[in-house]
Amino acid sequence: MVPLSYYLMLSGILFACGVTGFLIKRNIITIFMSIELMLNGVNLSFVAFAAHWHALAGQVFVFFVMVVAAAEAAVGLAIIIAVYRTRETLNVDQVNLLKL
């Protein structure tokens, strides 16, 4: 018997780590991984609530979140490749111009 609040705490800690990584990291790929970490934290709270409220729809929503994360990873990594091809850097501090 693990209380629901423990799962929510773990989910919140993972989400906070993701937000912190998003703020402090300067490598664009690591920033992208921080977003994935945030999505994972949210997924954990989805599953915990699904178990708590006895509603399987929460697990289906986790499935949809994973689908969206996969699509986002594919497009985002393609954008990273395009950015690297034109700027030849992965540091977001040096990617500060919309125009090349």
Next chain:
Amino acid sequence: MISIHLILFLAFGAVAVAGAVNLLAQTHPINSALSLIAVMAALAGEYLLLGAEFVAAVQVIVYAGAIMVLFVFVIMLLNAGVEERTKGSRVAIIFGIPGMLLGSLLVGWVVLRHSGTEAVVAGALPGPPKTIGDLLFHQFLLPFEITSILILIAIMGAVVLASKPTVEGGGPAKKVTS
């Protein structure tokens, strides 16, 4: 009284949090990616504790498998090195970490105060693939079909974005020399 579920929860949770903190501490993206894989594997264990077998399997196959392979592939492809620190990143660390600690303390306090100690009975809600599939193909049929269109658009977008620009297209093509 400490049950086996609580011990397993704490073990998987410790692995997940350690991986997440390691993701922040590492400077090389490949180390961060491996930490993220550890986080995802630990979360799959948590899902098993919650009785969500299907989600746990999909977590390992899709997240720790497919998505992270994509990440590692791009890191290798772009030959990403150790990230260099600049003035902006120091400012972000000075303001970001205390701010996030404050925010997570606030969220934790609210959660602990208001969600009480209702217990999640591990395995009380079995999520076998059959039940999930029933739900997915009856109640959630339209969102499921829409996600297929989303995936299709994402594939096309990835191909368009990652392909080399042609010379007659103008614009950034002049930078591509090698």
